[in-house]
Amino acid sequence: MAKSQADRFSKEHQLLADLAKVLSHPARIAILEVLASRNVCVCGEVVAELPLSQATVSQHLKVLLEAGLITGEIEGPKSCYCVNWNRLAEVQSMLTKWFGDTIQLKLNCC
Amino acid sequence: MAKSQADRFSKEHQLLADLAKVLSHPARIAILEVLASRNVCVCGEVVAELPLSQATVSQHLKVLLEAGLITGEIEGPKSCYCVNWNRLAEVQSMLTKWFGDTIQLKLNCC
DNA sequence: TCTATTCATCGTATATAGACGATAAACAAT
DNA sequence: ATTGTTTATCGTCTATATACGATGAATAGA
Numbered sequence: 001m002a003k004s005q006a007d008r009f010s011k012e013h014q015l016l017a018d019l020a021k022v023l024s025h026p027a028r029i030a031i032l033e034v035l036a037s038r039n040v041c042v043c044g045e046v047v048a049e050l051p052l053s054q055a056t057v058s059q060h061l062k063v064l065l066e067a068g069l070i071t072g073e074i075e076g077p078k079s080c081y082c083v084n085w086n087r088l089a090e091v092q093s094m095l096t097k098w099f100g101d102t103i104q105l106k107l108n109c110c
Numbered sequence: 111m112a113k114s115q116a117d118r119f120s121k122e123h124q125l126l127a128d129l130a131k132v133l134s135h136p137a138r139i140a141i142l143e144v145l146a147s148r149n150v151c152v153c154g155e156v157v158a159e160l161p162l163s164q165a166t167v168s169q170h171l172k173v174l175l176e177a178g179l180i181t182g183e184i185e186g187p188k189s190c191y192c193v194n195w196n197r198l199a200e201v202q203s204m205l206t207k208w209f210g211d212t213i214q215l216k217l218n219c220c
Numbered sequence: 221t222c223t224a225t226t227c228a229t230c231g232t233a234t235a236t237a238g239a240c241g242a243t244a245a246a247c248a249a250t
Numbered sequence: 251a252t253t254g255t256t257t258a259t260c261g262t263c264t265a266t267a268t269a270c271g272a273t274g275a276a277t278a279g280a
Binding site: 014025029032033051 | 118119120123124126127128130131132133134135136137138139140142143146147161162193195198199201202205206208209210212213215216
């Protein structure tokens, strides 16, 4: 998408699409589940669970970080990542609201 | 992604990611809303509402079709598209379930 | 200080997505 | 039949996403 196309759509539509995009890769779904199921959140453990290289996992972690879905504390050699539960609930709420609002528009169409 | 990477992840993770990917573009969010808010569903009206060419809108419609989120009846020159309400509810349910299951794993992490 | 470990980032290569003009296909209406 | 309208698809170009080896940065421990 070119720069001039960045504001073709409403902020709300763009926001929703961006959220969906974060979840649009199985690796990121898997990473969220791994982090959610452990109280230890060291990066290396995530890498060990995934069929991807360390560099690739790190990239996916960055995407999740930038979306606020996880928090990360880079403590020297070891990085500790953790699910941002509040944000995750917020995203769930936004998606649920959109579905609810849209389905509510239901008319006898077609 | 190469072909050999198609089955790197579980079917469930892939399924969720695929669903999210369908919603990961503002045009498709907008199209769903347009279709949901009208009981007339002619393709041309969708094109008129979006800042995209007819060809591009048609591509997005195809993605939504393949995901089952809309139904389309190509009736000669005019195509009638319509939100597949059951499928939309199903997708909402799947996403909600994943969030619920994941959040339920919440531990005192980090 | 030196080494080993861990992880982010860079560089790069490939794949997919997105956009659109042009064209084809399918009719409706004359 | 011919014309006009509507929409799907093709071809192509560009942008973004994904993947990974290599490197650099940061630190713990010898």
